[in-house]
Amino acid sequence: MGIFSGNCPVPKGATSYSTKGTAHTPMLLVALACTAATVAISLSLIITHLRRYRVPKEQRQIxxxxxxxxxxxxxxxxxIYNYATAQYIDPxxxxxxxxxxCALFLLYLQFAAPGGTFxxxxxxxxxxxxxxxRLGFDWPQITWLFVFQYPVTELISVIILEATEAADDYCxxxxxxxxGHLWAMLISSVGVGCAVGAILKYYGRMKGMMKVRRGLAKLVCFKLIVFLRFxxxxxxxxxxxxxxxKPSKTLSYNDLLYGLPSLLTCVEMVLFAAAFWYAYSSTEYSSSAKPRDQRLSLPKAVLDALNPYDLFAGIGRWFSLFLHLQRTGGFKEWQRVKQQAKADKRANKRAGRGGQGRYRTIDGMESLSLPTQTHGRQDSQPEGLEHYNGGSAYGQQQPSQASELYYQPPSASPPGYREEEEDDEGGKSHLMADVQPARSTSPMPAWNGQRYDRSPSPAGREGLRGRDMV
Structure with missing residues (x-):
């Protein structure tokens, strides 16, 4: 049997499932060693939990x-061992x-409500x-619906995959x-996306409690496995x-398509199995951590951990919760809260754009940022004015030709000026307003609503193209 049959296009280099390169045997041996190590590490963690089986509703999920x-x-x-069965057993x-x-979600529920009966x-x-x-609608029940739909949708996806693969219509x-490949992938992606999104939102609402119980590490360690495989x-x-x-004698097409990804998975599982010792540690269930809880015997702990009743009951409860929310208007309230949250977000965004401290100039130029500090005699100058008057109101430094930024006051007639007036040091000061309050130390006078006209610069300042400011 060929790797592709029916109407599915055959990729270049595709061969029969039995075709294997010379690297297949070494890959199989490495995968076997990594699998043995993973199983040993995982079983050792499980046994430590079974020997400290004091909280069955939590440790069963772990x-x-x-x-x-x-x-x-x-x-x-x-x-890796048999490429012909790869697509059948991978689901x-x-x-x-x-x-x-779903077990992780049930574990999170126990963290929030210890001893709960669901x-x-x-x-x-x-x-x-x-x-x-605090949300008004029944968000825990809605979260339950989004999580426990995943086993159902995944089972539907697997049925489509297996049926179309058997009929040579999967491709x-x-x-x-x-x-069938497109439909199986879409159904599976929607199912896992809804479940993971709901669990993340649940974690966000219980972040403080989950942090103490390493809730995020538990989710990340588990979902990273699935992400890497995908x-x-x-x-x-x-x-x-x-x-x-490209295929070669060393690595055939099947080795590249099925063998190498599976080999990487085997190697990665050793690392994840070791990481689970941190995320799902059994120390929090030891006798010193829970001295009041009675430990179950090992045989009873094994039977309790193998009992899948709570998982199947969770799927069965899906329909009753759906009808309950439909009857009580829980879905409508959920939609109303979602719409209100979106409206509040848009309003906050508009308010943020409107309050950024900007204004438009009087001649219709583009908006400029408002100043954020007062510039005194010793303060730093605005950008472009550091060469103007040497950073002082009475300096004599000449501006450079490439930097001719000068203060431009509004253009309209101000009150009259006296051409000259003695300054504090006996020199001449020009362009002094008739009504002048206490002299400012700033090289740029504070605007008080009056407009200023500049008289020509005094003699002796020919090299200065601008004019002295008050």
Whole structure:
């Protein structure tokens, strides 16, 4: 059987699933070693939790999530071993991911409402623990709907993938609507996007509480696994499609498309399994941390951790919560709050643009920023005036030819001036207003609503093209 059949376009270099390069055996051995290490690290973390099984409603979820690196590593190992089954078994990891994401959400709910039974009283306790702005609608229930739709949508995506793959209508190299690849990818992407977005918003409303329990580290460690697997598969597919990497005797087309991404996953899972020891540490469930909680025996802890009832019950509760919100107007209130938040954001944005301290000049020129400081005799000059009068009201320094910025007062008739007046040092001072308050030390006189006309500069200042300011 060829790697592509039916109407799917065959990429250049594609060969049968049985074709493998000389590098396949070394890749398989490395993947086997990494998978063994991942399973050992993951199981050791799980066993420590089972031996400290004092909070079943929390640790049950942690055990499920902590085993995810081992699941992804085992699946990747089998993909390298047999390329013909790669596209069939790879979705198993996506389905397990969807249930682990729900388990993470249930763990977050327990952090906010310890001992909750996932009933109405738990949702009210979560609303009371809200650290943000109190919302009027039932946002915990809506978050539940967005999270627990993911296993259903992912299962639908897998069914489409498996059915179209069996009928030779999947075509992983094409995004044409006539192939199943596009629809499976769209359904899966929408499902995971809604679930992750809802969990992030929940985390934002409980940030202080989650920070103490390493809530962000738990989410990042888990979702980074899925992100890397997704990116690696697409990167290698695009590189092959654009002939950036080409098959050879060492690495066949199947080795590049399935083998290398799966090998990278096996290596990465070793690192993630080790990181889970920090994010999902069992020390917070030790006898010293929880001396009042009774520890379950190891056999009972194993049976409790393997019981998937709460996950399936969460999916079943989806429909009753949906009908409840529809009946009580929860969705309408949610939409109203969203619209109000958008309106407030637009209003704040307009207010920010209108209050930036700008004005227009009287002759219709473009707006200029208002000054932010007072310039006295010893203060720094505005840009472009540092050569004017040597930074002093009575300086004699000549301005350069390239910098001729001068203070331009408004052009209209001011009150009269006396041509000359003795200054404090016995010299002549020109352009003194008739009514003059106490002399300012600023080289630029404060504008008091009067307009000034300048008389010619006195003799002896021929080199100065501008005029002295008051």
């Amino acid at each position: 055990v499920r999530i902590a085993f995810s690196p081992a699941v992804f590593a085992i699946i990747s190992l089998f993909e 198993i990891g996506d389905v397990y991911e969807s249930f682990c994401l 009933g109405p009283e738990m949702f009210e306790a979560i609303k009371d623990a809200d650290e943000g702005n 992983s190299q094409s995004l044409s609507p006539k192939y 990116v690696q598969a697409w990167v290698f597919s695009i590189l092959l499609q654009h002939h950036a990497i």
